[in-house]
Amino acid sequence: MDFLGIILAVIGAALSVTLASIGSSKGVGMVGEASTPVLIDDPSKFSRLLILQLLPGTQGLYGLVVTVMVMLNIGLLGGNAPTLDFKTGLLYFFACLPVAFGGMTSAILQARVAVTGVTVVAKKYSDSTKAIISATLVEFYALLCFIASLLMVMNIPAVTGT
Amino acid sequence: MPRKHGKDLNLTKKTNETQYAYAVSAVRVRQIKALETSDIDRMIAAPTDTAVLSILESKGWHSTGRISDVNDMLEKELSETWRYLSEVAPDPALFIPFILKNDFHNLKAGIKSVLSDYEADEYFVLPCTIPSDTMKKAVEENRFDDLPAPFDQLGEEMYDILVRTGDGQWSDVIADRAALDETLRCAEKTGDELIFRISELFVAAANIKIAFRSARFGKKEEFLERAVGSCTSLDRDRMIKAATEGVSALLEYLSTTEYADGTALLKTSPSDFERWCDDRAMGMLENVRYIALGTAPLVAYYLGKEAEIRNVRIILAAKQSGLPAPAIRSRIRRLYV
Incomplete structure (x- = not known):
């Protein structure tokens, strides 16, 4: 049963980047789709639209950072096949969940706000900064999940005493 | 066969809203050029029908400047709206009603x-x-x-x-x-609930108009049974019975329905009832401007364009017959902007 700990940790690491990236790719795609007709009409609005499109993309990055941290901590990036007890593996698994699920959900919801922002850019360009701020507010919760996951991952060795 | 009541209808089909991101944005970009109340005011105040056409040209409508080509222009405008909707919508069949x-x-x-x-x-x-x-x-x-x-x-x-x-x-x-x-x-x-509710309104209004005309001309029950269709918001049998009894009985029945406010206008002018129905449909779309994704903004785009075209037709016809501005204004439909 020695391998169970490492399997759980790797599943957690995989989930954190996969789910967060699914959310980000859906979100960036959705805002990109919404931006295209505005760009066709007026290409000069590209810069504001780019910011809106980029916003849901950060969650995937948060997921990747957590994944890398987990891999570093368990020694998977060192090239050796590490061993991990079940309890530690389970701790890594749960530590990855906030950024995995929080990242995925917030990316999709942030994209919805950004899509409405695209309408603001199209119709009232002078107010488009407000739309960007609205979309940025959702980012705060993705950030909370990321920090929570990161703190947990960084402190697991200390908790388990390994 | 009697139609199902509202509560029995299956209007719970969930469309994948995120599929509509491109389509909604595309129609909203087009709506930037939609006629606004101020444009309608300018057209009403315009001295001649050709001046109205000039205003439309400045808003991007493809006018030849000749009043004889107006019908073609309006038809092309609506066809182009439909073509665009069909092009951008993930499922254009939804809008066929x-x-x-x-x-x-x-x-x-x-x-x-x-x-x-x-x-x-x-x-x-x-x-x-x-x-x-x-x-x-x-x-x-x-x-x-x-x-x-x-x-x-x-x-x-x-x-x-x-x-x-x-x-x-x-x-x-x-x-x-x-x-x-x-x-x-x-x-x-x-x-789709919105598409059904608006279609229901159009069908109910048409049925009411048929029943009203039949009552006025004393048509028999056999005729009404063939002419009046079913809809969930009206009791077809009661309406037919009331229509065979005469206009007063029909209006009395209609005063008990959700169309009471509108049908009260039938007494004075059937065209006022039509305007009431058109405005009610636009009223149903009022909150759609706050909806980011889904079918509703596309419905609003098409019906909004129809309302614009209807108003342009009314203004041009009124200008040709020399109607004064207040009379034109009283016929104008609500816009979706």
């Missing part, structure tokens, strides 16, 4: 034109679901089987009535009833 009436009109016009030795497509209107060529060929060659249901059987029946009896009114009654039933059936099939 709004143009289905044109196919029924084309079938009626086509059969009558052929029997009167005119070109079958001379009076066709656009947009429609059946291509003009297909409809023209079917009516000219008397091959109604080439048309999809229910146009195949309906075409046969109408042609038969016109050839055997020459009763154009009866043929129209059958076609109009089929149009109402088919519109509501298609709307229900979409599973």
Whole structure:
């Protein structure tokens, strides 16, 4: 049963980047789709639209950072096949969940706000900064999940005493 | 067969809203150029009909500047709106209930034109679901089987009535009833609540107008049974019974329905009732501007354009007949902006 700990940790690491990236790719795609007709009409609005499109993309990055941290901590990036007890593996698994699920959900919801922002850019360009701020507010919760996951991952060795 | 009541309808179909990101944004970009209340005010204040056309040209409408081309311009404007909607919408079939009436009109016009030795497509209107060529060929060659249901059987029946009896009114009654039933059936099939509610309003308004005209001209129950369609917001049997008893009985029944405010206008002017219905439909779309994704913004785009075109038609007709500004304003429909 020695391998169970490492399997759980790797599943957690995989989930954190996969789910967060699914959310980000859906979100960036959705805002990109919404931006295209505005760009066709007026290409000069590209810069504001780019910011809106980029916003849901950060969650995937948060997921990747957590994944890398987990891999570093368990020694998977060192090239050796590490061993991990079940309890530690389970701790890594749960530590990855906030950024995995929080990242995925917030990316999709942030994209919805950004899509409405695209309408603001199209119709009232002078107010488009407000739309960007609205979309940025959702980012705060993705950030909370990321920090929570990161703190947990960084402190697991200390908790388990390994 | 009596229609199901609202609570029994299956209007819970969930569309994948995120699929509509491109389409919603695309129609909202187009709506930037939509006519606004200030444009309508300018058109009402314009001294002549050609001045109205100039205002429309400045808003990007493709006017030739000749008043004789107005019908073509308005038809092209609506066709272009439909073409664009069909191009950007993930599922254009959802919006068919709004143009289905044109196919029924084309079938009626086509059969009558052929029997009167005119070109079958001379009076066709656009947009429609059946291509003009297909409809023209079917009516000219008397091959109604080439048309999809229910146009195949309906075409046969109408042609038969016109050839055997020459009763154009009866043929129209059958076609109009089929149009109402088919519109509501298609709307229900979409599973989209907004599309159904608006279609229901249009069908109910048409049924009320049929019943009102029949009551005024003392039509018999047999006629009403054939002409009046079903809808969930009206008790068909009660309405038919009331209509056979006369206008007062009909208005009394209608005062108990959700259309009471509008039908009160029937006493003074049926056209005021039509305006009330159009405005009510626009009222249903009022909150759609706050919806980011889904089918509703596309519905609002098409119906909003229809309302614009209706207003332009009213203003141009009023300018030609020299109506004063207050009289024009009283006929203007609510806009979606």
